[in-house]
Amino acid sequence: MGIKIDRDKCVLCEACVASCPNGALSSGDEICIDEEKCILCGACVNNCPMEAITLEKEQAAADEGSSGIWVAVQQQDGRPIPAALELIHKARELADIKKCTVTAVCPGKGSGFEKELIEAGADEVIFCISENMADSDDDAYARILIPLIKERNPETVLFSATILGRSAAPRIAAKLGTGLTADCTALSIEPDTGLLAQTRPALGGNLMATILCPGTRPQMATIRPGIFPAPFPDETRTGKAEYLRAGDTTGRGFEIISAEAKKESGGISDAEVLLVAGRGIGSARNLKKVFELAELMGAKVGVSRPLIDMGWAEYPHQVGQTGATVAPKLLISLGVSGAIQHLAGMGGAKTVVAVNTDEAAPITRQADHVIHMDCVEFVDELTRSFKERKEL
Amino acid sequence: MNIIVCVKQVPSSNEVRLDPVRKTIIRDSSKAVANPFDVTAVEAAVQIREKHGGTVTALSMGIPATEKLLRDEIARGADKAVLLTDRVFAGADTLATSYTLAKAVNTLGGADLILCGKMATDGDTAQIGPELSAWLDVPCVTDVIEIKETDDRHIVCVRNTDAGTETVKVELPAVITVVKNLTIPRLPSIAGIRKSLDAEVRLVKAAELGADPSRIGLDGSPTQVIRTFPQEKKGEAVKIEADKAAAAVMELWEEL
Numbered sequence: 001m002g003i004k005i006d007r008d009k010c011v012l013c014e015a016c017v018a019s020c021p022n023g024a025l026s027s028g029d030e031i032c033i034d035e036e037k038c039i040l041c042g043a044c045v046n047n048c049p050m051e052a053i054t055l056e057k058e059q060a061a062a063d064e065g066s067s068g069i070w071v072a073v074q075q076q077d078g079r080p081i082p083a084a085l086e087l088i089h090k091a092r093e094l095a096d097i098k099k100c101t102v103t104a105v106c107p108g109k110g111s112g113f114e115k116e117l118i119e120a121g122a123d124e125v126i127f128c129i130s131e132n133m134a135d136s137d138d139d140a141y142a143r144i145l146i147p148l149i150k151e152r153n154p155e156t157v158l159f160s161a162t163i164l165g166r167s168a169a170p171r172i173a174a175k176l177g178t179g180l181t182a183d184c185t186a187l188s189i190e191p192d193t194g195l196l197a198q199t200r201p202a203l204g205g206n207l208m209a210t211i212l213c214p215g216t217r218p219q220m221a222t223i224r225p226g227i228f229p230a231p232f233p234d235e236t237r238t239g240k241a242e243y244l245r246a247g248d249t250t251g252r253g254f255e256i257i258s259a260e261a262k263k264e265s266g267g268i269s270d271a272e273v274l275l276v277a278g279r280g281i282g283s284a285r286n287l288k289k290v291f292e293l294a295e296l297m298g299a300k301v302g303v304s305r306p307l308i309d310m311g312w313a314e315y316p317h318q319v320g321q322t323g324a325t326v327a328p329k330l331l332i333s334l335g336v337s338g339a340i341q342h343l344a345g346m347g348g349a350k351t352v353v354a355v356n357t358d359e360a361a362p363i364t365r366q367a368d369h370v371i372h373m374d375c376v377e378f379v380d381e382l383t384r385s386f387k388e389r390k391e392l
Numbered sequence: 393m394n395i396i397v398c399v400k401q402v403p404s405s406n407e408v409r410l411d412p413v414r415k416t417i418i419r420d421s422s423k424a425v426a427n428p429f430d431v432t433a434v435e436a437a438v439q440i441r442e443k444h445g446g447t448v449t450a451l452s453m454g455i456p457a458t459e460k461l462l463r464d465e466i467a468r469g470a471d472k473a474v475l476l477t478d479r480v481f482a483g484a485d486t487l488a489t490s491y492t493l494a495k496a497v498n499t500l501g502g503a504d505l506i507l508c509g510k511m512a513t514d515g516d517t518a519q520i521g522p523e524l525s526a527w528l529d530v531p532c533v534t535d536v537i538e539i540k541e542t543d544d545r546h547i548v549c550v551r552n553t554d555a556g557t558e559t560v561k562v563e564l565p566a567v568i569t570v571v572k573n574l575t576i577p578r579l580p581s582i583a584g585i586r587k588s589l590d591a592e593v594r595l596v597k598a599a600e601l602g603a604d605p606s607r608i609g610l611d612g613s614p615t616q617v618i619r620t621f622p623q624e625k626k627g628e629a630v631k632i633e634a635d636k637a638a639a640a641v642m643e644l645w646e647e648l
């Protein structure tokens with residue numbers, strides 16, 4: 001076990017030294033590792049252009065008996081959430097490569113929507129019905145899935161990286177003693193091993209990391225909603241449904257006393273169109289204009305952190321590493337510089353329009369369309385256009 | 393109330409530069425800090441102790457240098473600090489880390505309440521809290537935005553859910569993970585700093601935990617990073633002239 005440096009391959013380029021987050025490597029006549037600092041994170045291994053560094057590890061063999069891809073479906077008001085359908089569709093694509101089945105497993109109070117899940121790509125739907133279970137009950141969700149996964153032994157289980165998914169999946173992974181990759185933004189099958197390659201942003205979005213789970217089953221991941229396209233229902237698909245009773249899930253030392261729905265102002269995470277204002281918007285009054293424009297466009301409003309700090313907007317509007325992660329189809333960025341912490345929250349946006357007076361602002365490198373212009377003027381003009389459109 | 397707070401050392405910056413020729417990454421490793429979410433968790437724990445009495449123990453798994461950060465948490469009001477530090481812990485993913493922390497909680501005689509930051513700024517996984525609760529077989533509430541009340545047997549808190557927020561009541565012992573702005577961490581007091589200088593940070597090795605060697609560190613970690621690469625840049629952006637901007641954006645909107 002440990003880091004091994006092949007001195008014959010090493011050219012002392014020091015790429016490893018530069019990549020170490022803990023400053024554990026130093027260079028002299030050869031690369032030295034300070035064992036007091038090294039946490040075996042493997043950053044140097046992946047950064048070595050000469051492939052001179054390896055991380056040795058005992059590797060258990062994977063359970064050959066496991067098969068199939070499962071998608072854990074999350075419900076809202078007895079219906080599958082859109083992210084679940086996206087995930088089933090993606091799972092179908094992966095299953096076609098693996099030549100295996102897709103099972104959609106649905107813990108919760110709803111049932112009867114198997115047709116929709118099958119048309120999205122599932123071969124098999126398992127309802128685990130618990131009439132009194134709240135949609136947000138991560139504890140019950142995990143408790144229902146753990147024995148079922150143990151019993152049926154799927155090779156892979158995928159969850160939406162929602163609040164529920166990111167809370168329930170780790171409990172399940174720990175109980176099954178298997179690996180879990182958080183908040184993935186890409187999935188593929190490794191051609192030579194058939195393993196699930198799980199790619200996620202690391203270091204606040206500065207880097208992407210691809211992760212495998214070679215030795216334990218199932219392979220588990222949570223996947224960021226809105227990353228994969230919503231499926232077109234394929235009405236020619238057929239499949240079967242199974243109805244299981246999960247029974248009463250209350251009385252586990254965990255009780256939901258009251259729930260409050262999201263305030264209208266919040267919820268920018270699932271906005272289809274998002275206007276994001278940064279410091280360039282200039283004043284709280286101008287920000288109001290952005291809200292008015294959003295109203296006309298059926299859009300929601302996000303902001304960069306300084307606007308929260310200045311008290312111009314409430315925290316649920318903040319986009320970024322320490323705010324909300326958004327994945328709109330159209331994101332219009334207004335006077336935002338594009339600091340890395342801000343960009344970390346908007347990687348899932350499909351089309352990005354950046355309006356900025358600085359043509360070289362970092363945001364422009366993440367944008368599909370760049371408008372070199374005063375963002376307040378732009379807001380005024382677009383508002384005018386939408387008002388005119390409405391009158392037509 | 394006996395409270396354990398899990399604290400992780402993280403790099404102060406996630407900044408990554410790219411060597412333009414070799415395409416390798418360059419990181420700034422000069423400064424390490426306590427994960428800001430965990431600092432909030434320590435503050436929340438200290439507030440509970442101030443109301444109900446008891447002790448707050450800051451618990452970390454990390455390299456020996458983490459001791460300094462744990463002292464800072466004592467300066468902020470924690471009573472004790474425990475550092476799990478051993479070569480064999482290195483290379484741990486969230487499964488191995490949560491297992492090791494669970495073993496430590498039990499070795500320390502258990503706790504009424506275990507607080508974690510919702511996530512760490514370097515890994516962003518948000519998995520340690522719920523995984524830890526599974527190893528300990530206790531309830532878990534994630535994404536907590538407010539701690540309403542606690543008594544000897546329960547904690548009532550408000551958490552974020554996909555649909556909004558929820559007030560939940562759980563039996564203790566339990567694991568709670570908190571958002572960063574749950575409360576504002578206090579600055580270390582002079583008395584606190586004095587205390588932290590003399591305080592003993594208990595160093596614990598794997599053997600003391602009675603941990604299964606196949607479940608800790610690199611060997612106990614099922615996940616493996618096989619590649620890292622810089623975020624793909626989008627292709628060259630299309631420039632839109634200012635006088636056509638509104639019309640062009642209207643068109644993008646209509647295409648949706």
Ligand SMILES: Cc1cc2nc3c(=O)[nH]c(=O)nc-3n(C[C@H](O)[C@H](O)[C@H](O)COP(=O)(O)OP(=O)(O)OC[C@H]3O[C@@H](n4cnc5c(N)ncnc54)[C@H](O)[C@@H]3O)c2cc1C
Nearest residue numbers: 278279280304305320321322323335337339341357358375
């Ligand atoms: C640990 C940490 C976490 C953070 N988390 C987040 C986070 O989650 N979200 C977040 O947003 N930030 C976060 N930040 C802050 C982040 O680093 C930046 O400071 C912040 O995003 C900058 O906001 P901005 O782009 O609005 O402001 P600025 O950087 O000041 O940029 C303003 C931009 O507006 C342009 N501009 C000025 N006037 C006009 C005009 N009239 N018309 C058009 N353009 C104009 C300028 O050219 C500039 O590009 C975090 C920072 C740290 C250290």
